[in-house]
Amino acid sequence: xxxxxxxxxxxxxxxxxxxxxxxxxxxxxxxxxxxxxxxxxxxxxxxxxxxxxxxxxxxxxxxxxxxxxxxxxxxxxxxxxxxxxxxxxxxxxxxxxxxxxxxxxxxxxxxxxxxxxxxxxxxxxxxxxxxxxxxxxxxxxxxxxxxxxxxxxxxxxxxxxxxxxxxxxxxxxxxxxxxxxxxxxxxxxxxxxxxxxxxxxxxxxxxxxxxxxxxxxxxxxxxxxxxxxxxxxxxxxxxxxxxxxxxxxxxxxxxxxxxxxxxxxxxxxxxxxxxxxxxxxxxxxxxxxxxxxxxxxxxxxxxxxxxxxxxxxxxxxxxxxxxxxxxxxxxxxxxxxxxxxxxxxxxxxxxxxxxxxxxxxxxxxxxxxxxxxxxxxxxx
Amino acid sequence: xxxxxxxxxxxxxxxxxxxxxxxxxxxxxxxxxxxxxxxxxxxxxxxxxxxxxxxxxxxxxxxxxxxxxxxxxxxxxxxxxxxxxxxxxxxxxxxxxxxxxxxxxxxxxxxxxxxxxxxxxxxxxxxxxxxxxxxxxxxxxxxxxxxxxxxxxxxxxxxxxxxxxxxxxxxxxxxxxxxxxxxxxxxxxxxxxxxxxxxxxxxxxxxxxxxxxxxxxxxxxxxxxxxxxxxxxxxxxxxxxxxxxxxxxxxxxxxxxxxxxxxxxxxxxxxxxxxxxxxxxxxxxxxxxxxxxxxxxxxxxxxxxxxxxxxxxxxxxxxxxxxxxxxxxxxxxxxxxxxxxxxxxxxxxxxxxxxxxxxxxxxxxxxxxxxxxxxxxxxxxxxxx
Numbered sequence: 219x220x221x222x223x224x225x226x227x228x229x230x231x232x233x234x235x236x237x238x239x240x241x242x243x244x245x246x247x248x249x250x251x252x253x254x255x256x257x258x259x260x261x262x263x264x265x266x267x268x269x270x271x272x273x274x275x276x277x278x279x280x281x282x283x284x285x286x287x288x289x290x291x292x293x294x295x296x297x298x299x300x301x302x303x304x305x306x307x308x309x310x311x312x313x314x315x316x317x318x319x320x321x322x323x324x325x326x327x328x329x330x331x332x333x334x335x336x337x338x339x340x341x342x343x344x345x346x347x348x349x350x351x352x353x354x355x356x357x358x359x360x361x362x363x364x365x366x367x368x369x370x371x372x373x374x375x376x377x378x379x380x381x382x383x384x385x386x387x388x389x390x391x392x393x394x395x396x397x398x399x400x401x402x403x404x405x406x407x408x409x410x411x412x413x414x415x416x417x418x419x420x421x422x423x424x425x426x427x428x429x430x431x432x433x434x435x436x437x438x439x440x441x442x443x444x445x446x447x448x449x450x451x452x453x454x455x456x457x458x459x460x461x462x463x464x465x466x467x468x469x470x471x472x473x474x475x476x477x478x479x480x481x482x483x484x485x486x487x488x489x490x491x492x493x494x495x496x497x498x499x500x501x502x503x504x505x506x507x508x509x510x511x512x513x514x515x516x517x518x519x520x521x522x523x524x525x526x527x528x529x530x531x532x533x534x535x536x537x538x539x540x541x542x543x544x545x546x547x548x549x550x551x552x553x554x555x556x557x558x559x560x561x562x563x564x565x566x567x568x569x570x571x572x573x574x575x576x577x578x579x580x581x582x583x584x585x586x587x588x589x590x591x592x593x594x595x596x597x598x
Numbered sequence: 599x600x601x602x603x604x605x606x607x608x609x610x611x612x613x614x615x616x617x618x619x620x621x622x623x624x625x626x627x628x629x630x631x632x633x634x635x636x637x638x639x640x641x642x643x644x645x646x647x648x649x650x651x652x653x654x655x656x657x658x659x660x661x662x663x664x665x666x667x668x669x670x671x672x673x674x675x676x677x678x679x680x681x682x683x684x685x686x687x688x689x690x691x692x693x694x695x696x697x698x699x700x701x702x703x704x705x706x707x708x709x710x711x712x713x714x715x716x717x718x719x720x721x722x723x724x725x726x727x728x729x730x731x732x733x734x735x736x737x738x739x740x741x742x743x744x745x746x747x748x749x750x751x752x753x754x755x756x757x758x759x760x761x762x763x764x765x766x767x768x769x770x771x772x773x774x775x776x777x778x779x780x781x782x783x784x785x786x787x788x789x790x791x792x793x794x795x796x797x798x799x800x801x802x803x804x805x806x807x808x809x810x811x812x813x814x815x816x817x818x819x820x821x822x823x824x825x826x827x828x829x830x831x832x833x834x835x836x837x838x839x840x841x842x843x844x845x846x847x848x849x850x851x852x853x854x855x856x857x858x859x860x861x862x863x864x865x866x867x868x869x870x871x872x873x874x875x876x877x878x879x880x881x882x883x884x885x886x887x888x889x890x891x892x893x894x895x896x897x898x899x900x901x902x903x904x905x906x907x908x909x910x911x912x913x914x915x916x917x918x919x920x921x922x923x924x925x926x927x928x929x930x931x932x933x934x935x936x937x938x939x940x941x942x943x944x945x946x947x948x949x950x951x952x953x954x955x956x957x958x959x960x961x962x963x964x965x966x967x968x969x970x971x972x973x974x975x976x977x978x979x980x981x982x983x
Binding site for chain 1: 611614615618619622629632633635636637639707708709710711714720721723724725726727728729732733736737921922924925927928935939943949950953956957960961964965
């Protein structure tokens with residue numbers, strides 16, 4: 219007690235918690251950082267209000283600034299009143315929303331598409347949630363889903379046949395993405411196993427195939443499917459345009475998938491193979507029961523990443539004239555009634571893609587954390 | 599007996615492989631037969647003779663070769679390859695620089711800055727590249743028309759028809775200036791080697807960077823003035839509706855360049871980030887304890903070790919960028935796919951030949967890039983003694 223007067227009172231330590239401490243640590247740790255922070259804040263202050271104003275507050279949705287219902291580009295505020303301060307004209311999306319979602323699918327049959335979307339979600343549930351009740355039965359449905367979806371979308375079995383040239387918009391994007399991934403995945407497993415096979419001929423064939431596909435751009439494969447495939451097939455066998463594209467996209471995806479799965483296979487210690495063989499399992503039994511479950515588990519994050527790449531790559535089909543989401547957007551812009559609204563269309567299409575791919579990448583991150591395996595093969 | 603044979607692993611292996619080869623040969627035979635039949639029916643002659651026929655169309659963007667519509671399809675091919683290589687090369691360099699900057703910013707202690715970099719990465723990675731190319735192109739052609747084009751020092755003009763700027767005119771004697779520039783590079787290469795060797799043996803440092811920079815800059819400059827300024831600039835001048843003279847970079851190229859480099863930079867930044875994170879904290883602390891300066895730690899300790907992790911995925915990003923440059927067809931950039939695989943194919947109907955040449959060229963480019971990157975990769979790996 220008596221010594222207290224001899225010591226100066228120490229100042230409390232600089233706050234490291236709370237909002238002030240946090241910003242001191244992360245925003246204003248030294249003068250360079252403070253300067254950068256202020257600069258960034260200034261830019262954001264300029265950018266965010268401008269963007270919000272353009273996209274929401276000054277934008278047209280159903281009606282223009284005079285309150286008229288927008289039916290073509292001339293009604294858009296920014297076209298009708300170019301001097302005024304008007305934002306985006308989202309009416310192009312609203313008016314053509316049906317096309318953006320389904321293309322030219324007949325509207326009285328569109329419930330089939332919606333039902334397929336719903337069933338897709340049901341089919342995805344057992345893949346996404348591991349602890350879902352009745353997972354074993356749901357998985358059977360997932361495996362059968364592509365066939366059900368095909369019958370629902372295309373027709374047959376009592377349904378009216380809707381030819382694929384009537385399909386468009388998000389429907390085509392999802393068909394290419396989902397079918398592409400669903401077929402490419404098993405194909406990729408076979409290719410990966412083939413490449414690692416002990417049989418030199420099979421390994422060589424698979425390696426050549428994988429390296430060839432990975433060495434050329436997807437667009438050349440699409441051209442291949444469009445221009446050259448008809449030459450290779452006998453007369454009368456005329457493959458549907460969407461199917462030809464799907465073949466090209468699937469082969470492309472399968473090669474990338476194979477490399478990702480091969481990475482997983484390589485990570486399995488040799489003891490697992492030896493143990494499986496020593497209990498007398500055959501090659502396929504060993505792979506199906508011991509090796510693949512572990513290898514795929516390891517490579518799930520990369521598989522999802524590759525799938526994101528495929529989903530983005532489906533936009534390439536517009537180059538050979540298919541009308542996917544981006545194609546419908548371009549079609550709307552080529553139409554004289556809506557010309558010149560490219561910013562709105564492209565921002566909308568980008569947003570739709572972003573929603574899908576961002577949730578996929580979040581899911582892959584979640585899996586990565588759960589599986590604690592950070593193997594990432596740099597998939598595009 | 600037969601039962602025994604099937605249980606023999608070797609026999610089964612040979613059987614399977616023979617079956618695969620057999621089916622493949624059968625399929626190939628079938629495809630070749632039907633193709634020959636189809637081609638005959640459509641009156642398409644096979645062979646590469648069409649390469650010497652005049653193309654009959656114009657190419658708007660050909661910075662290296664002069665192209666006229668009377669030139670052959672073979673020249674279309676070379677223009678296409680050069681344009682593909684040009685945009686890929688520029689894109690790779692810009693993407694690497696931007697990717698490294700963004701990757702380091704992502705690790706910045708400034709929360710706001712790293713968040714901005716994160717948002718950039720997520721937005722560019724999660725939207726299709728094709729959409730980004732088209733969007734950039736749409737933005738570029740919304741720029742002011744040539745008549746109202748904004749200018750910078752009356753030298754550069756930014757318009758919806760491209761970026762106009764001065765064009766260097768090479769007069770007599772300019773060869774020597776260019777030669778001296780090349781000579782400067784060669785000399786500095788040897789100086790750098792000598793300086794490194796000296797530092798390795800004696801520990802003495804040599805100001806390599808300043809010396810080499812001055813050699814590369816001043817040697818050609820001196821030669822330039824000795825030769826009496828043989829290189830002049832030709833400025834673009836507005837005449838009527840267009841610019842006369844000068845050089846122009848077309849919006850197709852700018853859109854491709856911007857989209858490719860910004861898209862790929864997002865992927866590169868992620869590999870850079872993970873590469874830097876892979877260097878353990880102890881390395882930083884140890885070099886700090888030895889008294890190295892902060893930027894030396896980054897340059898001498900962190901980056902060389904991070905590069906070992908960064909280079910392999912970087913290679914695949916370069917390959918991706920090169921392959922993605924084929925999307926130029928969407929905005930009319932006359933690359934290999936658009937010029938040769940697209941227009942030439944449509945004009946001549948030689949689908950098989952055009953596609954085969956196009957694919958083979960991409961394979962060759964891919965293999966070349968991986969070859970050189972593998973050499974580089976080997977040179978930076980651990981040399982265990």
